[in-house]
Amino acid sequence: MTDLSLIPREEAVAGSRAPVFARAALYAILILFSVYYLLPLFVMVVNSLKPLSEIQQGNMLALPRDWTLAPWLSAWDQAQIGIQATGLAPYFWNSIKMVVPAVLIATVLGAVNGYVLTKWRFPGHRIVFGLMLFSCFIPFQIVLIPMARVLGLIGLAGTTPGLVLVHVVYGLGFTTLFFRNYYEAFPNELIRAAEMDGAGFWQIFTRILLPSSGPIIVVTVIWQFTNVWNDFLFGASFASPQSQPITVALNNLVNSSTGVREYNVHFAGAILAALPTLLVYVVAGRYFVRGLMAGAVKG
Amino acid sequence: MGSLDIVHLKKSYGSVQVLNDINLSIEKGGFLVLVGPSGCGKSTLLNTIAGLEPISGGEIRIAGRDVSELKPADRDIAMVFQSYALYPTMTVAQNIAFGLEMRKVPKPEREAAVKRVAETLQITHLLDRKPSQLSGGQRQRVAMGRALTRNPQVFLFDEPLSNLDAKLRVDMRTEIKRLHERLKTTIVYVTHDQIEAMTLATKIAVLKGGVLQQFGTPGEIYDNPANLFVAEFMGSPSMNLVRAGVDPDGAAVTLARGGEPLRLPVKAGRILAGYCGREIIVGIRPEAITEPRTENGADPSVVVSDFRIDVVEPTGADVYAISELGGRQAIGRCSAGYPIRAGQTARLAIHTDKIVYFDPKTEERIG
Amino acid sequence: MTLASMPLTTDRPQPRRRSIGDWLPRLVLAPSFAAVLLFVYGFILFSIYLSMTSSRLLPVYDFIGFGNYVRLFSLPNWWVALKNLAIFGSLYIAICCALGLLLAILLDQRIRAEGLIRPIFLYPMALSFIVTGTAWKWMLDPGIGIAQTMHALGWESFSFTWIKDGEMAIYTIVIAAVWQSSGFIMAMFLAGLRGIDGEMLKAAQIDGASAFQTYRRIVIPQLKPVFLSAFVVLAHLAIKSYDLVVAMTNGGPGRATEMPSTFMYSYTFTRSQMGVGASSAVIMLMMISAVIIPYLYSELAGKARS
Numbered sequence: 024m025t026d027l028s029l030i031p032r033e034e035a036v037a038g039s040r041a042p043v044f045a046r047a048a049l050y051a052i053l054i055l056f057s058v059y060y061l062l063p064l065f066v067m068v069v070n071s072l073k074p075l076s077e078i079q080q081g082n083m084l085a086l087p088r089d090w091t092l093a094p095w096l097s098a099w100d101q102a103q104i105g106i107q108a109t110g111l112a113p114y115f116w117n118s119i120k121m122v123v124p125a126v127l128i129a130t131v132l133g134a135v136n137g138y139v140l141t142k143w144r145f146p147g148h149r150i151v152f153g154l155m156l157f158s159c160f161i162p163f164q165i166v167l168i169p170m171a172r173v174l175g176l177i178g179l180a181g182t183t184p185g186l187v188l189v190h191v192v193y194g195l196g197f198t199t200l201f202f203r204n205y206y207e208a209f210p211n212e213l214i215r216a217a218e219m220d221g222a223g224f225w226q227i228f229t230r231i232l233l234p235s236s237g238p239i240i241v242v243t244v245i246w247q248f249t250n251v252w253n254d255f256l257f258g259a260s261f262a263s264p265q266s267q268p269i270t271v272a273l274n275n276l277v278n279s280s281t282g283v284r285e286y287n288v289h290f291a292g293a294i295l296a297a298l299p300t301l302l303v304y305v306v307a308g309r310y311f312v313r314g315l316m317a318g319a320v321k322g
Numbered sequence: 323m324g325s326l327d328i329v330h331l332k333k334s335y336g337s338v339q340v341l342n343d344i345n346l347s348i349e350k351g352g353f354l355v356l357v358g359p360s361g362c363g364k365s366t367l368l369n370t371i372a373g374l375e376p377i378s379g380g381e382i383r384i385a386g387r388d389v390s391e392l393k394p395a396d397r398d399i400a401m402v403f404q405s406y407a408l409y410p411t412m413t414v415a416q417n418i419a420f421g422l423e424m425r426k427v428p429k430p431e432r433e434a435a436v437k438r439v440a441e442t443l444q445i446t447h448l449l450d451r452k453p454s455q456l457s458g459g460q461r462q463r464v465a466m467g468r469a470l471t472r473n474p475q476v477f478l479f480d481e482p483l484s485n486l487d488a489k490l491r492v493d494m495r496t497e498i499k500r501l502h503e504r505l506k507t508t509i510v511y512v513t514h515d516q517i518e519a520m521t522l523a524t525k526i527a528v529l530k531g532g533v534l535q536q537f538g539t540p541g542e543i544y545d546n547p548a549n550l551f552v553a554e555f556m557g558s559p560s561m562n563l564v565r566a567g568v569d570p571d572g573a574a575v576t577l578a579r580g581g582e583p584l585r586l587p588v589k590a591g592r593i594l595a596g597y598c599g600r601e602i603i604v605g606i607r608p609e610a611i612t613e614p615r616t617e618n619g620a621d622p623s624v625v626v627s628d629f630r631i632d633v634v635e636p637t638g639a640d641v642y643a644i645s646e647l648g649g650r651q652a653i654g655r656c657s658a659g660y661p662i663r664a665g666q667t668a669r670l671a672i673h674t675d676k677i678v679y680f681d682p683k684t685e686e687r688i689g
Numbered sequence: 690m691t692l693a694s695m696p697l698t699t700d701r702p703q704p705r706r707r708s709i710g711d712w713l714p715r716l717v718l719a720p721s722f723a724a725v726l727l728f729v730y731g732f733i734l735f736s737i738y739l740s741m742t743s744s745r746l747l748p749v750y751d752f753i754g755f756g757n758y759v760r761l762f763s764l765p766n767w768w769v770a771l772k773n774l775a776i777f778g779s780l781y782i783a784i785c786c787a788l789g790l791l792l793a794i795l796l797d798q799r800i801r802a803e804g805l806i807r808p809i810f811l812y813p814m815a816l817s818f819i820v821t822g823t824a825w826k827w828m829l830d831p832g833i834g835i836a837q838t839m840h841a842l843g844w845e846s847f848s849f850t851w852i853k854d855g856e857m858a859i860y861t862i863v864i865a866a867v868w869q870s871s872g873f874i875m876a877m878f879l880a881g882l883r884g885i886d887g888e889m890l891k892a893a894q895i896d897g898a899s900a901f902q903t904y905r906r907i908v909i910p911q912l913k914p915v916f917l918s919a920f921v922v923l924a925h926l927a928i929k930s931y932d933l934v935v936a937m938t939n940g941g942p943g944r945a946t947e948m949p950s951t952f953m954y955s956y957t958f959t960r961s962q963m964g965v966g967a968s969s970a971v972i973m974l975m976m977i978s979a980v981i982i983p984y985l986y987s988e989l990a991g992k993a994r995s
Binding site for chain 1: 711713714715717718720721722724725726728729730731732733735736739748792795796798800802806808809810811812813814815816817818819820821823824825826827828833834835837838840841842868872873876877880925928929931932935936939949950953954957958963966967969970971973974977981982985989
Binding site: 231 | 372394400404420421468
């Protein structure tokens with residue numbers, strides 16, 4: 024796992040003696056790109072605080088003249104989603120009910136899998152890991168049809184527990200990868216020392232490895248949380264209208280063809296749907312990036 | 323404390339034999355050092371004693387009990403690891419007590435044991451710190467403390483000093499020796515450093531390529547190395563190994579050199595039977611090539627001759643004189659005051675009673 | 690997102706663990722592995738089988754061979770989806786890499802505000818594609834979006850109608866996807882740059898190389914592994930991309946932004962052509978495998994060697 028060290032390197036390639044105007048140009052370009060990346064968020068925020076008429080008059084970049092929270096309230100518990108005017112609130116809670124168990128279960132399983140795959144190797148451990156790893160990358164279209172059948176068979180079709188199952192199963196590959204790579208770097212001598220001290224399989228895990236696993240637990244939880252929260256395909260395929268996650272509800276809200284298009288409500292809804300993951304990003308961005316990078320860059 | 327016996331021990335990974343019929347034993351309270359170059363199998367041997375790696379054949383007995391099939395925790399041993407392997411999230415006290423805790427020793431006893439060990443090792447003031455807050459030498463002590471608490475039959479040390487700087491290494495070496503003398507513990511100690519082996523051991527086992535080369539006291543190993551490998555590996559600077567021709571009567575050997583050849587008598591009363599007229603290899607420790615002293619005068623085993631000195635290396639206490647002998651660089655060791663200069667000749671005395679002879683084919687010591 | 694760091698340690702023989710037995714660790718791993726075997730590999734086999742049946746609304750289990758594949762490749766919609774994937778995938782990968790590398794190099798110039806700017810480039814990666822799609826859908830909407838804003842600001846002739854234009858709509862998806870992913874690629878390149886030996890750069894300076902030459906001749910060639918990782922990450926995201934298309938254009942206008950993923954979904958679940966849908970999913974799996982398997986293999990083999 025590559026820790027994206029956030030400390031600027033001492034020997035930057037160039038620039039120390041670069042002329043002032045080059046420095047200025049550099050900053051100008053960086054600011055320009057910052058604007059580009061921030062623009063959609065800015066547009067969403069300002070337009071979610073405007074009455075619809077202001078948007079229809081057409082200056083997306085302007086600040087609201089009449090500040091209003093009405094679009095937010097509407098998006099939260101009044102807007103028409105599908106056939107019911109419930110707002111996004113029930114779907115927000117659906118997502119929470121789906122995400123929390125899916126994250127906890129997949130993280131716990133990933134941790135013990137990583138532990139076994141590094142510290143208790145058995146013949147064939149590579150094949151097992153390779154198969155789990157490849158499962159991270161499959162296009163989920165390939166499992167949609169049989170998964171729908173199986174969820175029906177076991178009575179979980181259209182339910183939140185069904186979605187939890189789906190997210191745990193298809194999250195396992197990554198959570199296992201994270202813990203495996205982390206524990207791979209954990210000194211084997213410590214395991215041996217603990218063994219000589221008389222610690223058993225679970226004692227070694229809970230007393231020696233887990234207390235040192237803080238960072239990777241954070242990385243894994245954030246990764247799994249972001250993925251499950253942001254998922255659309257599984258939610259759209261396997262949820263019933265009562266158990267839809269917020270991404271599916273948001274898409275229904277935005278793309279419903281009936282009635283007036285309440286852009287301001289759409290933007291407020293989009294921010295609502297993005298809020299939890301954005302919050303995680305703001306609070307623990309370093310770990311979020313580490314999760315993204317986990318493995319993607321040679322260390 | 324208990325004895326340790328290793329009987330016909332074999333270990334292979336697939337078809338690769340990494341330990342080949344090892345037989346060793348160390349008495350109660352003994353200090354056995356396993357020494358050899360990297361990859362010789364010494365660490366593997368230690369791991370099999372610890373039970374961290376399975377054996378393919380033979381037997382390991384600790385205090386007379388066959389432990390070959392027991393897991394590490396049941397062998398009544400403790401180990402100090404090369405990296406110290408201190409648990410990073412526990413304090414020093416918790417680290418030391420962990421083994422007792424796992425064995426369900428009641429808390430008051432654990433605390434008493436930690437206190438006792440901490441006093442022995444003078445680390446009482448460190449007990450509440452985390453390993454990351456300790457210096458290398460302190461970590462080393464904690465690692466030893468962790469092993470000491472359990473009072474096991476045998477202590478295993480896996481290159482415990484190799485992560486310390488030179489000065490600290492010497493201090494800790496002395497400390498380990500003192501500890502051993504005080505506690506009379508049975509110790510098995512792995513190192514690649516032959517000086518550590520010589521200073522610490524009561525018995526040394528020299529390994530190479532998974533084969534036991536020689537097993538004996540430091541004195542035996544140093545004075546009578548079993549073969550060329552041991553001769554070269556033990557001692558610094560290493561033993562001079564020079565080709566020489568044996569006289570037809572087997573009573574002396576002749577070494578070629580730039581000028582007049584050097585003729586050295588074989589130890590009085592000994593004959594290199596079976597090698598008469600053949601070429602062998604003689605091994606001479608550097609300290610057996612030294613400045614002549616007056617008291618040597620009457621000693622027939624001391625041969626004094628003129629050598630052309632190529633290089634002079636003063637080390638402070640000694641000065642090494644390097645000269646050509648039998649087509650190779652040979653090192654002699656003189657006191658610092660002895661006046662020798664590179665490019666000049668100097669008189670050196672060779673103590674032939676210290677010479678050992680090797681068969682050039684089998685590389686084994688003769689006799 | 691990928692796993693380049695999969696150190697496979699030298700196969701050091703493992704300790705004998707008699708009392709715990711060999712079974713406990715395997716038992717602990719077994720549920721996860723069984724789940725993966727069933728839900729991933731079992732399902733893949735099931736889908737492959739389905740793709741060779743005449744299933745329509747519901748699965749049926751008659752074996753008809755490769756008929757669905759023949760039919761799939763005779764459907765104009767499928768070819769539209771493939772063509773769109775080719776356009777989207779190549780532009781998405783190329784622009785993300787170019788932009789990511791550029792931004793990484795710019796940020797690597799001892800920028801004082803780096804700690805502020807980097808998170809700004811990266812935050813889109815935390816968003817759902819549905820959110821991204823919603824934002825860009827309305828921003829690019831000719832009725833209320835940027836075009837309208839330009840008019841309001843007095844640039845009356847400004848026109849930007851790509852999202853409504855069957856020829857151009859696919860490019861709007863590229864714009865949104867690049868916005869979302871390029872910051873992440875930037876982070877990958879930045880990590881790569883930070884991993885380059887500083888002494889080598891000093892040596893280049895002493896050799897008289899300009900900053901530009903240093904990057905072109907010394908730094909960028911050393912980033913080859915990052916390019917490879919970025920390619921694999923982006924290619925696999927491109928083939929899988931579904932949410933963004935649904936949110937922005939829902940495959941439209943008409944079927945102009947159809948992608949293999951949307952094609953699979955609509956043929957399977959709304960057009961009741963499950964056999965064809967399954968065969969399109971199998972083709973998607975094959976495309977991803979063609980990218981991922983060699984990569985995983987080289988990573989595993991490379992690590993095993995070292």
